[in-house]
Amino acid sequence: MKNIIILGSTGTIGESTLEVIRRGKDRFRVFGIACRRRKDILAEQIKEFRPEYVYLERKDAGFEKKFSGIRFLYGAGGMEEMVQMKKADIIVCAIPGISTLKATIAAVKQGKTLGLATKEILVAAGHIIIPLVRKHHACILPVDSEHNAVFQALEGVRERDIHRIYLTASGGPFGGRPPAGRVKLEDVLKHPVWKMGRKITVDSATMMNKAFEIIEAHYLFGMPADKIDVLIHPEAVIHGMVELKDGTIKAVLSVPDMKLPIKFVLDYPHRNEMSWQKIDFARINNLTLFPADRNSVWFSLAIRAIKEKGSFPVVLNAANEEAVNLFLEGKIEFNDILNILQEVLSDCKVQKEVLVDDIFRIHEQARQDVRKLAGV
Numbered sequence: 001m002k003n004i005i006i007l008g009s010t011g012t013i014g015e016s017t018l019e020v021i022r023r024g025k026d027r028f029r030v031f032g033i034a035c036r037r038r039k040d041i042l043a044e045q046i047k048e049f050r051p052e053y054v055y056l057e058r059k060d061a062g063f064e065k066k067f068s069g070i071r072f073l074y075g076a077g078g079m080e081e082m083v084q085m086k087k088a089d090i091i092v093c094a095i096p097g098i099s100t101l102k103a104t105i106a107a108v109k110q111g112k113t114l115g116l117a118t119k120e121i122l123v124a125a126g127h128i129i130i131p132l133v134r135k136h137h138a139c140i141l142p143v144d145s146e147h148n149a150v151f152q153a154l155e156g157v158r159e160r161d162i163h164r165i166y167l168t169a170s171g172g173p174f175g176g177r178p179p180a181g182r183v184k185l186e187d188v189l190k191h192p193v194w195k196m197g198r199k200i201t202v203d204s205a206t207m208m209n210k211a212f213e214i215i216e217a218h219y220l221f222g223m224p225a226d227k228i229d230v231l232i233h234p235e236a237v238i239h240g241m242v243e244l245k246d247g248t249i250k251a252v253l254s255v256p257d258m259k260l261p262i263k264f265v266l267d268y269p270h271r272n273e274m275s276w277q278k279i280d281f282a283r284i285n286n287l288t289l290f291p292a293d294r295n296s297v298w299f300s301l302a303i304r305a306i307k308e309k310g311s312f313p314v315v316l317n318a319a320n321e322e323a324v325n326l327f328l329e330g331k332i333e334f335n336d337i338l339n340i341l342q343e344v345l346s347d348c349k350v351q352k353e354v355l356v357d358d359i360f361r362i363h364e365q366a367r368q369d370v371r372k373l374a375g376v
């Protein structure tokens with residue numbers, strides 16, 4: 001029986017993880033769950049899964065009183081305490097942004113296995129996390145469907161035989177190209193394939209989600225920027241590919257459902273039966289694949305982040321987070337997001353050495369710079 005902690009249990013990935021656990025009760029047990037605000041959903045999850053630990057950002061004695069026999073933890077220290085528990089076998093990290101950075105580092109230092117959905121952590125702190133993973137014999141299993149596919153395609157492949165990796169992109173609601181003119185929030189949030197949280201859905205529409213995935217792939221698979229390519233693939237059936245030096249390409253296909261990569265991570269290194277939808281080739285008429293433009297704003301920013309490192313990716317992530325917030329609050333237009341990023345980053349004086357505390361400081365500064373630029 002594996003004990004699972006879910007950081008972000010009330011979110012899209014969190015709920016999909018609980019569904020996988022629900023269908024694999026013989027193998028998985030919910031050990032700890034964490035969320036921020038949605039206590040109605042949290043209460044249902046506590047009743048159904050009876051975790052040993054529940055984390056909330058802020059103390060709520062009234063809520064806590066309703067559940068006897070469960071230990072509540074609060075604040076940054078509480079999350080760090082939970083992920084270090086000896087009994088925790090896998091920690092699914094699914095809280096957007098970098099707020100779980102310290103908890104992630106604490107888990108890595110305990111040599112834990114992480115099911116990593118939160119790409120922002122590797123974008124801002126991959127240079128810190130990956131060496132720590134090696135040092136403490138921890139393990140990162142990618143939940144992001146593209147990286148999960150590449151991870152699977154790389155199984156049994158020698159490092160020296162890898163030529164290139166391909167991440168696919170559905171292209172979001174605008175087919176991977178920025179739309180001309182004004183765009184309504186509801187159109188941005190209408191992702192044609194994936195049901196996801198609001199932040200990542202906006203990132204998919206601007207393609208910044210793919211930019212972050214390029215950086216994530218760089219850290220996870222040790223690939224230089226020129227060996228990571230993106231293919232626009234609206235059907236979202238092929239999730240990732242690895243090209244070997246002899247020209248052979250290994251691809252991983254499945255229906256677009258996050259429960260599959262999550263199940264892979266929870267079961268790893270074993271495989272178990274699954275009861276949900278499988279690909280029906282009789283219903284697939286066509287698979288479209290075409291290369292994304294490496295000169296587009298989002299691709300160029302990703303390449304620069306990999307090459308420059310230091311504070312550049314931290315600023316990129318923070319500026320994007322703030323610009324997306326402002327768009328969601330109706331304070332800027334959709335097309336302002338990439339314009340703001342370009343402007344903030346064109347002025348960015350890159351600090352080469354960046355430690356954990358620097359990340360939080362640089363993150364806050366970049367958010368303020370965006371607000372100033374947007375005039376809010």
Ligand SMILES: NC(=O)c1ccc[n+]([C@@H]2O[C@H](COP(=O)([O-])OP(=O)(O)OC[C@H]3O[C@@H](n4cnc5c(N)ncnc54)[C@H](OP(=O)(O)O)[C@@H]3O)[C@@H](O)[C@H]2O)c1
Nearest residue numbers: 008010011012013035036037038094095096117118196197
């Ligand atoms: N959704 C996908 O298909 C997908 C695919 C690949 C990667 N990812 C990545 O996975 C992460 C989660 O995405 P999502 O779509 O699941 O997001 P989401 O639906 O917005 O859910 C976010 C979760 O994080 C919790 N949370 C937010 N801030 C918190 C804090 N400070 N302390 C504790 N809990 C906090 C939320 O709690 P409340 O509900 O209480 O606010 C919620 O449970 C993101 O980094 C995203 O890029 C997602």
